Amino acid sequence: GQNIDQPTEMTATEGAIVQINCTYQTSGFNGLFWYQQHAGEAPTFLSYNVLDGLEEKGRFSSFLSRSKGYSYLLLKELQMKDSASYLCAVWSRGGNKLTFGTGTQLKVEL
């Protein structure tokens, strides 16, 4: 089976930096995705990591360590519109499907 853990909630200040962690235990790991989901809407793709290291894309970066079963999403220069749920999801070989964590609800305050 698979187990994916994320913090339930986080709060940060506009303009600041926040790091959302994700740990996973899975067989046949084949990559990790981060999605952003605003309330009542479908998730939207943020990043994909399959190799160890940091992937940077504008204000968002994602890091992966396969040996530690660990990833994080880094959001810089936070804006109010970044208030959303952030979902960590693992892609497994053989199943051709994503398994999602429960999501981290981020609240950005003034």
Add this chain to the structure above:
Amino acid sequence: DGGITQSPKYLFRKEGQNVTLSCEQNLNHDAMYWYRQDPGQGLRLIYYSQIVNDFQKGDIAEGYSVSREKKESFPLTVTSAQKNPTAFYLCASNRGGDYGYTFGSGTRLTVV
């Protein structure tokens, strides 16, 4: 433009009724998926299909049924056997491999 269309956006069901949620894609993707999301929760896999005329149970398939008669369509039926069907339902597709999902806009089902 290519994409995934889910309908209806809102659906109300009386207890004991079956209802069918529609999911259509024009992306020519082979794989399609149904997930359920409860408030404050992540997505849980109900059913998925890798090719036409074939589908597999996900983690919470009880009380649901699907069909995949056409590549473009993957409807989900919520049967009366599903005891707690009120949730947000998301359909997704994938063109194969590790390209991630394209999601539909979702259907919010409420039992009244």
